[in-house]
Amino acid sequence: MSAPSHPARSPRRWLVTGGVGFIGYHLSRALLARGDEVVVLDDFSDAPYPVAEKRRNARDLAAEHAHVEVVEGCITNRDVVAGAVAGVDGVVHLAGLAGVRPSFKDPARYARVNVEGTANVVELARAQGVRNLVFASSSSVYGNATPLPAREDAPAIEPESPYAASKRGAELMASILMKASPEIACTALRFFTVYGPRQRPEMAITLWARAVLEGRTITVFGDGSMRRDFTHVDDIVRGVLAVADSAPKGYRAYNLGSGAPIDLAGLVAALGVAAGRAPLVAHGPVPRGDVDATFADIARAHDELGWSPQMKLTTGLASVIDWVQKHPA
Template sequence: MASILLTGCAGFIGSHLAERLLHDGHRVIGLDNFDPFYDRPLKERNLTACRAHPRFSFHETDLRRGPDALVDALPADPVDVVVHLAAKAGVGPSVREPAAYLENNVLGTAHLLEWMRQRDIKKLFFASSSSVYGNTREQPFREDMNLLASCISPYAASKLSGEQLTATYHHLYGLDVLNARFFTVYGPRQRPDLAIHKFVRLLRAGEAIPVFGDGSTARDYTFVLDTVDGIARGVEYLLEHQGVYETLNLGNHQPVALLELIAAVGRAVGREPRLERHPMQPGDVDITYADISRARQLLGYAPKTNLDQGLRAFVDWLVDQPVES
């Protein structure tokens, strides 16, 4: 049994991961600041199963306050691996509030790394994003691509900066690191601001779905439990290996065009979508497309959930919610 510090544990991916790590026999020390990006009760509900588990503990603090905030909030118990999911997410909102994204995602990550250095904690799984690839023309996206001028949103820049920070701490202080670039994760507990969540709500309400651009933009949609399986495998890899510094794509290797996604959402809801056309949004990329061969080779990562299955699971979950958000 390992002791895992999980930042962002009350969020969409974090809460699923906490449950998986507990199922795998680990102890989970959960950390979250309940950022008001969406309602706190939704995040509290995400933690219901974890809070009832004897190997789970929860601590509320904000990484922006510095390493001392972690010292104050957390017990002095040993930590074997840190899984850093906490971040301010979303491309569009980052265009409107760039400073908030840099403060949360870059400064917050720097504070966490410094706390790890002070505590001599040597293993980190860092959640990055497919946004770092920007409008890279070569496809599928490989981890060894030169991304120096690729970022076209503050969110993407903040995530690539986080990867640079982990590289620095690996080089200077011997930190073992897996950076994982997530590709458009969806499924039960998805944030209310994300496209699939919005599309399902609009369809069920009989309203039109907004389409930005001509509908040809495509995303490598990845079901949340497939992403979580990749993270859990990454944790085991870190526990079993020394001298690690790797960057991996955790995607589905199957881009889906926006119009194709909307049709699939319509099938899952059982209604014919009505479209409302809009111009492209600033910061949006044309396509995300993951080369997952490295994650497959290193971790045995193999996503299993197709789009129709994943959307059906999401719709079933949303129908069961006591209050639709």
């Protein structure tokens, strides 16, 4: 047998916080599938959706990869985080409270988990000598004031919700902590509305897919002209892996989005095609905190990470329909 032209990549041990959530499940699975070791830290909280979904993700991960280690604990607990980061080579920090609308009901909890929790993870990982930190930020940091397509060098100082403010706060916290540690690669990934199988059940695409398949009316906020840059979870996972493998040293933020926003009316029509049924649509008021449009400029991720989204919306929506059909609520 001839020798491989490149040396094999040595297996690595990762802490994935939020590893039994929607994106965390897919990311943990991808790391395990390529031979890396994964420790998951997750508090299995019931926010912003029922814990049963997270238990299912944990069960499915363990069924496929018997050696996955799952630690049940909270990222605001310093002892728990210090224990979880011990001995890992890298951290992908996805744990957090997601969701714009629920963040108005409990802003202090969002600040605690998303800002204090991120400060703990970054600070304690750095203290343990971890050199590779990746964490989930959000397109929501751009608010309504950022010119579109949104670029990472925009000031992002006018968030529209406590959730967005907490994500921007987490970014600022990480960037200031990293000033003293330029040898560490610390990367904020601004995810743009992520969808796919196992998506959080309260998010529009999965919620609407269930309704369309069951012949129920879906409620579109506003007149259908709001635009969102929907990004399939497989593309997000490829982006996280690209950063995990080759992030530059220092603090850096990247947009991970499709770069091809679609309005909600267009999304509903595409969902109807994927489901093979005509959607029944009603309209409701736009909730507080929802931005008018999200639209990622993805040039930085392309130029510096070699990443670009691959999934077509039609194929991505079909993957959600398939998941929903096989997993009744």
